Amino acid sequence: MTNRTKARLSQRIADLHASPIREILSVLNQPGMVSFAGGLPSPESFPPCDLSAVPAEFLQYGASEGELALRSQIASDMHDIGLPCEPSQVLVLSGSQQGIDLVAKLFIDPGSLVALEHATYLAALQVFRFFGARFSRLQALLEAQDDAMQVPKLTYVIPTFQNPSGYCMTAAERDALAQACDRTGTVLFEDDPYRDFVYEPCERNPVCARLDRASWVYQGSFSKTLAPGMRLGFLVASPDLMPYLVRLKQAADLHSNRISQWWVLQQLQDPARHARTQALAQNYRVKRDNFSSYLDHYFKDLASWHVPQGGLFFWLKLKQTLDTRKLLPLALEQQLAFMPGEAFMPEPTAGTGQIRLNFSHATADQTEAGLARLAEVFRRALQACA
């Protein structure tokens, strides 16, 4: 780009950084590549996609809020998970990533404080940074006892099978978070794309359902349970926020893809839906257990980790605090991909020694061979630093 064009870019473009995950995804299609990097569902998990019955009227423009039948179904699903709401509180999204964008537009000015988990979903950080957010620790919000603290405008959390850590908040932690939001008046933004992938009994009731006063947004995704290519998610919000969110959605893309909405509704109303989701979770449980035993075998001397109770990721802490971004090119040379932990950190860091590994996408054979080779990459790097 010429300097003349550069001078015409908006000031906020200075805060627009490439998403590390999208850049890694671009090399993943190379033949022979084994990826533990993205949060990709297993390709065998996609339901059949027969669009021959889509009514012709779905080719027309639709409502910004989304199809009423889909919104009603989502409201009914919300009731079932303990977050009762009206269909009027549901906004269909073009992927739940859009929810992050809309909520950021609604709350974040340059310098606005956003409380979040350290580490957190890297593409949420990308959006929040773009709008100029400053970050504070969730812990500081939980510990705030008086008016002395600067109240974050927004609190962004992934309480259930967190990305990247896989952690699932206990009932007491959820209560404490809801109380902190009520006490301080920060707006709670709960992101919940992994809740259906549960492998051990654990608390999953939304934190938003525990609020008495604070405004809130809860969002879910159809990417992991159905198909990410459909680009469909949803948010549910406290009624005070809905008019703004609907207008932001209008301005962003008029409405989400109606063919995707039709297809997703068929899937949600399929009598076999719950059996299918359970079978998928069971399949991922097996993948998690296999991954866990290969990690025990190949990584025991290199790293420590907790076996996640759900979700799609292992979060490893290497025995040395390296900058794992430097190890990524070495892994890619061996046709292996992982996510460096530094990408999930709200503050710049010299190195965390943490990595995120996805276990849903690779086949069993790829997993064993890939983890064996990845361990060698890390072993050599750790020896070089010792």
Ligand SMILES: Cc1ncc(COP(=O)(O)O)c(C=O)c1O
């Ligand atoms: C925590 C979290 N939120 C949101 C998203 C975006 O999902 P999508 O836009 O596919 O619904 C992801 C994707 O991996 C995620 O991990």
